[in-house]
Each structure stands twice: as structure tokens, then as C-alpha cells.
Amino acid sequence: MREPSLLAVVKIAQLFGVILDELINLEGKVPTEVKVEDKTIAEKLRLIEQLEEEDKQALYRIIDTMLTKSKFKDFFQKNMLD
Known part of the structure; x- marks a missing residue:
């Protein structure tokens, strides 16, 4: 089994809006969706x-x-009002 690179893990954490510690300590619980509506415009971009x-x-x-x-x-x- 191949382990993900550190860069891949960082990108996954960013995608789900969590810090690395939260991602690593999920205890088998993988986030299923990104709640984009809670993000700022800059984060959405x-x-x-x-x-x-x-x-x-x-x-x-x-x-x-x-x-x-x-x-x-x-x-x-x-133009309809004019």
C-alpha cells in the first residue's frame, strides 16, 4: 500500500477545511463533503x-x-419601465 505524500495530505486538509492534526486524528472518520457555504469568498476561490x-x-x-x-x-x- 502506498502512503500519500505530505503535500497530498496538506491539500486534503485544505480541501476539507481542517488542520493536519484533525485530519490525522480522524479515528477512521473521513469527511464526506466540503461545506463551501461556510467559507469566505477568498476560500471559495x-x-x-x-x-x-x-x-x-x-x-x-x-x-x-x-x-x-x-x-x-x-x-x-x-427598458420595460421606460
């Missing part, structure tokens, strides 16, 4: 940067679509 490139691009496309939709909605609401 750091987590996004850790994604694989394909996943990052998919997320960026979703964000772009939502921003475009919001701009169109604002534009049409403003």
Missing part, C-alpha cells in the same frame, strides 16, 4: 483554483451564463 482544469472551465461557464442572464434581466426590466 482557492478551492475553485484547486479543481481540475476541465471542472474549473465548466464552473466558469456556469458563472458566465448566470451573470449574462442577470444582465439581460436587468436590461429588460429597466
Whole structure:
């Protein structure tokens, strides 16, 4: 069985928002999810940067679509009132 590198362990701890000691002393309990809603914007951006490139691009496309939709909605609401 291959042991993870220290760098891999550090990245796992960062991903789950725990310190190394908490990660090492989980007593067999592995976190199942990252609660991103509790993170600051800077932490969320750091987590996004850790994604694989394909996943990052998919997320960026979703964000772009939502921003475009919001701009169109604002534009049409403003022009419908005039």
C-alpha cells in the first residue's frame, strides 16, 4: 500500500477545511463533503483554483451564463419601465 505524500495530505486538509492534526486524528472518520457555504469568498476561490482544469472551465461557464442572464434581466426590466 502506498502512503500519500505530505503535500497530498496538506491539500486534503485544505480541501476539507481542517488542520493536519484533525485530519490525522480522524479515528477512521473521513469527511464526506466540503461545506463551501461556510467559507469566505477568498476560500471559495482557492478551492475553485484547486479543481481540475476541465471542472474549473465548466464552473466558469456556469458563472458566465448566470451573470449574462442577470444582465439581460436587468436590461429588460429597466427598458420595460421606460
